[in-house]
Amino acid sequence: MSTIRVRSPASYWLAAPAALWMLGVVVVPIALLVWVSFWGGRAFSTSSPLTIDNYARFFANPVYVKLIFGTILHTVGLMAVTGVLGYCIAYFLTMKVRSPLWRTALFLAFIIPFWTSTLIRAIAWVPFLGVNGVINQTLMFLGATQSPIEAFLYSRTGITMAQVSLYTMMAAGPVVYMLNSIAPQWREAAMTLKATPFTVFWRIVFPLTLPGVVIGQVLVFLNVMSDFATVATIGGNKHALLPNLVLLFYESSQHRAASVVAVLLMLCMLVGVVIALRVVDIRRLGAER
Amino acid sequence: MDTLAYESNAREAVAPARARRELDLELRNIRKRYGSFTAVDGVSLQVEKGQFVCLLGPSGCGKTTTLRCVAGLEEPDDGGILIGGKEVTRDPPWQRDIAMMFQDFALFPHMTVAKQVGFGLEMLKKPRAEIVQRVNQVLTSFEIASLADRKPASLSGGQRQRVALARAMITEPRILLLDEPIGALDYSLRETVMLELKLLQQRTGISFIWVTHDQNEAFSLGDLVVVMNHARIEQQGPPEEILQRPATAFVASFVQGNNVFRGTVKEILAGALRVETPVGTFVVPRPMTGSTPAPGTAVSFSVRAELITDALVERHVNRLSVRCTAVEYFGAVRRHIFERSDGEVLKVDQFGAQAARIVPGQTVQLGWAADAGFLHAVPSP
Numbered sequence: 045m046s047t048i049r050v051r052s053p054a055s056y057w058l059a060a061p062a063a064l065w066m067l068g069v070v071v072v073p074i075a076l077l078v079w080v081s082f083w084g085g086r087a088f089s090t091s092s093p094l095t096i097d098n099y100a101r102f103f104a105n106p107v108y109v110k111l112i113f114g115t116i117l118h119t120v121g122l123m124a125v126t127g128v129l130g131y132c133i134a135y136f137l138t139m140k141v142r143s144p145l146w147r148t149a150l151f152l153a154f155i156i157p158f159w160t161s162t163l164i165r166a167i168a169w170v171p172f173l174g175v176n177g178v179i180n181q182t183l184m185f186l187g188a189t190q191s192p193i194e195a196f197l198y199s200r201t202g203i204t205m206a207q208v209s210l211y212t213m214m215a216a217g218p219v220v221y222m223l224n225s226i227a228p229q230w231r232e233a234a235m236t237l238k239a240t241p242f243t244v245f246w247r248i249v250f251p252l253t254l255p256g257v258v259i260g261q262v263l264v265f266l267n268v269m270s271d272f273a274t275v276a277t278i279g280g281n282k283h284a285l286l287p288n289l290v291l292l293f294y295e296s297s298q299h300r301a302a303s304v305v306a307v308l309l310m311l312c313m314l315v316g317v318v319i320a321l322r323v324v325d326i327r328r329l330g331a332e333r
Numbered sequence: 334m335d336t337l338a339y340e341s342n343a344r345e346a347v348a349p350a351r352a353r354r355e356l357d358l359e360l361r362n363i364r365k366r367y368g369s370f371t372a373v374d375g376v377s378l379q380v381e382k383g384q385f386v387c388l389l390g391p392s393g394c395g396k397t398t399t400l401r402c403v404a405g406l407e408e409p410d411d412g413g414i415l416i417g418g419k420e421v422t423r424d425p426p427w428q429r430d431i432a433m434m435f436q437d438f439a440l441f442p443h444m445t446v447a448k449q450v451g452f453g454l455e456m457l458k459k460p461r462a463e464i465v466q467r468v469n470q471v472l473t474s475f476e477i478a479s480l481a482d483r484k485p486a487s488l489s490g491g492q493r494q495r496v497a498l499a500r501a502m503i504t505e506p507r508i509l510l511l512d513e514p515i516g517a518l519d520y521s522l523r524e525t526v527m528l529e530l531k532l533l534q535q536r537t538g539i540s541f542i543w544v545t546h547d548q549n550e551a552f553s554l555g556d557l558v559v560v561m562n563h564a565r566i567e568q569q570g571p572p573e574e575i576l577q578r579p580a581t582a583f584v585a586s587f588v589q590g591n592n593v594f595r596g597t598v599k600e601i602l603a604g605a606l607r608v609e610t611p612v613g614t615f616v617v618p619r620p621m622t623g624s625t626p627a628p629g630t631a632v633s634f635s636v637r638a639e640l641i642t643d644a645l646v647e648r649h650v651n652r653l654s655v656r657c658t659a660v661e662y663f664g665a666v667r668r669h670i671f672e673r674s675d676g677e678v679l680k681v682d683q684f685g686a687q688a689a690r691i692v693p694g695q696t697v698q699l700g701w702a703a704d705a706g707f708l709h710a711v712p713s714p
Contacts, residue, residue, distance in 0.1 A: 229439035232406050235426040236433040236510075237500070238456040247452075251443050 074310070081303035088299065098304045108289070108305075115286040116312065118200070119268045123215075125208050126264050127257065130215030134256075137216075138223040154213050162210060166274040169206040173197040173278065198280035206278045211267055215260035222256030223249070258324040265316050269309065286312075357382050357417060357508055357540040358403065364411035365398055372398040373409065374564035380508070380557070383538040385531070387555035389548060391587070395564040396544045400510050403542060404433050417507050427456075432506040436513045438497035440485035446496050447472065447481040453504040467503060475499045491522050502533075508540045515550070527554060548589060552576065560584050577637070581711040585635035592641070592679050594706075595633045598626050605703060608632060611675040615651040617706040626708075633709050638668065638682040640705040643691060649700030655679055656696045660689070671699070 049055075084095030102108050133154070141147045157165060172178045173196035180192040196202045226249060234244045272287035284292070286309050293302035358380040365373040373395045380386050388396040401407040403414060405426035414422045421429050432453070441449055451468040459467075472478040475495045485493060494515065501509055514530070515523045531554055534541045545551055551558050552572040559569040560583075567587075568580040579585035586593045596610030605616050606625070617634045619625050626632055642649065655671035658678075662668075664685050671679040681699060683690070691697055 227439065229435045229437070230441055232404075232426070233433065233435055233439035233500075234441070234452070235406070236404055236429075236431060237453040237504070238427045239452075240427055243456065248441060 077303050077306055080300060081307045083300055098300050102301065102304050102308070111284070111286055111289060112308065112312070115269065118204075118285060119265055122204060122207055122211065122268050123261050123264050125204070126212045126215040127261055129208065129212045130217075130260055131219055131253075131257065133212065134216040134219035134223055138220055154216070158213065162271075163273045163277075165210055166206055166277045169202070169209070169274075169278055170197065173202045173205065197278065198282050200279070200283060202278045203275055203283060206274050207268060207271065210271075210274065211264045214263040214267065215257075218256035218259040218263075219253055220256075222253040226252050255324045258320050262317060262320045265320075266313055269313055269316075355382050356380060356415070357384065358542070359413075359415040359418075360399070360403070361413040361415070362411065363399065363402055363409045363414065365395075365402060365407060365409050371564050373402065375412075376561075376564075376566055377412075378559060378566070378569065380540050380542065383534075383540055385534050385541045385554055385556045386543065387551035387558045388542065388544045388561060389551040389555075389558055390546065390561035390567075392546055394561040396546075396561050397512055399561070400433075400512055400542060400544050403508070404431055404510050405429050430507040431510055432501035432504055432508075433510040434497050434501045434512065434514045437517055438485075438493045440488075440493055440496060440500075442485055445482050445484055446477060446488075449485075449496060450499045450503055453500065457504060471499050471503050490518050491526070494518060494526065498530075498533075502537070502539075505537070506539065508542060509534075511541060511543045513545055514543065516545070516547075523550075530554070548587075560587065562587070578707055579635055579709060582633040582635075582709050583711075585633075585707075585709060590638040590680065590682060591635040592638060593633055593635045593677075595631070598628045598630045598632055600628055601625060606632075606708065608634065612673050613651075613653055615706065616703040617708050618704050620708050620710065623710060634706045635709065636701050636706050638680040639666070641679070641681045641699050641701045642683075643681070643697050643699050645698065645700045648702045650703050651706070652698060652700040653679070654696060654698050657691050657693050659693055660691065671697075 081098055082094040082096065083092035084097050085092045137147060137150060137154075141150060160168075170177075174180070175192045175194055175197065177196065179196060180189075183189045184192065196205070230248055230252075231244050234248045235241075239247065270287050272285070272291050275283060275285050275288055276291070286305060290302050290305045290309065293299075293305060356379055358378070360376055360378040363373050363376045364371070376395070376399055378386075388399060390396045398407060402409045403416075405421070405424060405428075409422065412422070413420060416430055441452070444452070447468050450471060451464045454464045454467060468481075469478065472481055475498065477492060477495050477499065480488065480492060480496070485496070488496065494517070498514075515526050518526060527550060530541070541554075543550070543554060552575075555572060557569060558572050558575050560567045560575060562583050568575055568584045575584060576588060576590075579588060579591060582593055582595070585591040594608070594610045594612070594615065596608045596615075599607045599609045599614060601607075601619075602616070605618050608615055608617050615634075617632075636651075645652070653673075655673060657669055658672050659670040660667060661670070662685065666682045666685050667687070667689060669681045669683070669691050671681065673679050679699070
């Protein structure tokens with residue numbers, strides 16, 4: 045028998061507090077949510093019959109269905125932008141910045157904004173994007189535009205700009221980790237085998253960082269899909285994504301409809317994560333060396 | 334032939350060109366600095382076609398940096414590199430006619446053995462069918478065909494070494510650079526692999542530049558051994574020359590089995606010098622080349638351990654009385670360690686097949702012949 049006892053009773057006891065916590069705040073609420081989403085009848089009570097009426101009503105409204113696709117499209121677009129930007133930043137930080145001091149300084153500069161909450165950072169964008177905001181004033185000062193551009197605030201563009209800044213580091217972080225695990229001699233070996241720098245990147249560096257890219261994309265996907273705060277602050281009440289619909293129904297006490305949207309949102313996320321796991325086995329991250 | 338009239342002229346013009354073409358590699362006064370640290374200082378080297386060259390030296394002596402300069406992974410600050418007579422000093426690695434085997438093999442972790450070995454051919458834009466065929470052929474000849482679909486993580490050290498070698502050799506480069514290629518292998522495996530590599534090198538006619546800190550490797554493999562220390566070449570030549578005629582005190586003390594003595598020239602005899610050292614006065618042959626140092630000059634010389642004996646006869650004119658501290662038996666030789674009165678050790682080798690004569694603790698009178706010593710061109714500081 046191995047000295048490391050995988051099935052010792054102690055390990056179960058150590059896992060118990062976290063397991064209880066997860067059960068109480070994740071598993072049970074989700075089960076309740078799913079249950080509520082199937083409640084039929086007029087009264088809102090535990091004795092309601094279980095039907096699929098709520099879902100039927102939701103899908104009967106083309107505005108709502110379009111919102112699902114709109115949300116997914118918006119998220120995919122954001123994943124693409126943050127993915128490319130994040131990879132560039134990660135590559136620059138790990139491969140191009142040689143001095144450890146500079147690397148730490150730049151890394152901190154990227155990380156420090158994360159010390160404030162997402163909501164505050166989202167709100168902080170308003171004075172930037174507004175008609176008399178910093179961006180417009182700068183553009184007008186530079187003579188790039190005559191009149192202020194209104195498309196920044198309370199628009200899809202503004203939401204995207206804010207979210208890109210909020211989530212790019214989520215895409216970059218795992219890539220930094222993966223890039224750091226690439227031994228310089230792998231790239232050198234490829235070069236001595238007549239690979240040009242572009243080929244070295246495409247055939248050696250990128251495939252080896254792919255798990256990091258996928259994890260980053262999953263993080264961005266999950267965060268953007270559930271981000272109602274940025275959409276609400278920057279988009280005003282003109283723009284909404286799926287999570288804002290949950291909020292809308294909740295605030296108007298339509299709990300069954302809110303549950304339906306929440307369940308559908310979770311399903312979308314689940315499908316996304318499953319697809320990501322099919323591309324790269326995240327569980328084996330870093331094991332391959 | 335009507336070229337007879339030009340013969341003498343033509344020969345003079347052609348000879349240097351041909352000599353240059355025959356060289357696989359030429360280093361001209363390479364220098365490389367990292368800040369204030371000089372890694373390679375004025376290294377010049379000529380490697381003829383199909384030569385097996387070993388760069389030997391202690392760690393940090395600049396041998397790996399020299400190799401990386403040849404590969405194009407480092408750019409020298411100064412000097413020129415010619416591969417096959419073509420100037421490549423500023424060329425990137427992917428434009429040089431070389432392949433390299435790295436110390437820990439540097440196998441790509443995400444590629445199967447077959448993909449890995451075919452990578453070099455893919456880079457040369459060979460047709461897919463040809464790559465598949467060549468890879469199969471090479472995998473079979475390196476006896477790793479059964480590993481074709483495995484990834485490096487599941488291979489043993491010896492298997493990785495073969496894959497790395499196959500990957501480097503498949504493109505048939507002019508020069509193969511090897512950075513401590515068997516340092517990561519089990520000791521028992523090394524001798525077999527060394528022999529295989531030597532045979533492979535002879536069969537293919539590819540020049541090997543082999544970097545090592547292990548003198549057994551260097552002397553048993555190299556046609557040319559280049560001993561480096563402190564960023565410079567101390568001596569280069571065939572193994573016999575370096576073992577028997579160390580040019581500097583460093584080479585003599587670095588190469589196993591030498592006893593180094595330091596002293597001053599006392600008088601010049603016919604064909605020899607009398608050198609006074611803290612442990613006695615000894616007769617050393619005059620240098621075969623170069624000038625003979627004048628009396629009073631500080632010099633150093635070495636005597637090989639197998640040339641010193643305790644079975645003294647008249648010709649052993651250099652004599653020394655020392656105390657034995659240890660005896661090591663290696664099978665082929667029996668090495669005796671003695672304590673010299675100046676605190677250094679004296680090593681004496683005896684054929685292993687002979688019966689042991691000296692035991693630790695014993696004080697013995699030892700001696701060597703007048704022609705056994707070798708005077709260094711550069712004495713130790």
